Amino acid sequence: MKIDETLLKKLEKLSSLEIQEDKRESMISEIAKIVDFVENLNELDLDNEDASFSTIPGGTPFREDIPSNKPEIIETILGHAPKREGGFFVVPKIIE
Numbered sequence: 001m002k003i004d005e006t007l008l009k010k011l012e013k014l015s016s017l018e019i020q021e022d023k024r025e026s027m028i029s030e031i032a033k034i035v036d037f038v039e040n041l042n043e044l045d046l047d048n049e050d051a052s053f054s055t056i057p058g059g060t061p062f063r064e065d066i067p068s069n070k071p072e073i074i075e076t077i078l079g080h081a082p083k084r085e086g087g088f089f090v091v092p093k094i095i096e
Contacts, residue, residue, distance in 0.1 A: 003028050005024070008024060011031075
């Protein structure tokens with residue numbers, strides 16, 4: 001994968017970050033090194049490896065998933081929100 005100025009601009013937009021002009025070349029170089037490192041993983045032979053594992057013998061224990069609606073907890077949490085409406089957080093639109 002070639003990392004160039006066009007891709008860097010796209011990554012800036014997706015991440016909502018702005019990279020300073022004097023750091024752009026070094027950032028392109030660093031991203032290229034990261035991508036090269038990750039591409040090395042494609043060389044591993046994982047055909048005989050299990051796709052998942054657990055450190056707990058017998059797998060992860062499940063618990064009953066019971067929804068709870070406690071107004072006092074909702075009020076405590078939303079009390080810290082800069083904006084709220086109808087029991088929900090109001091956040092700025094990020095997808096155009």
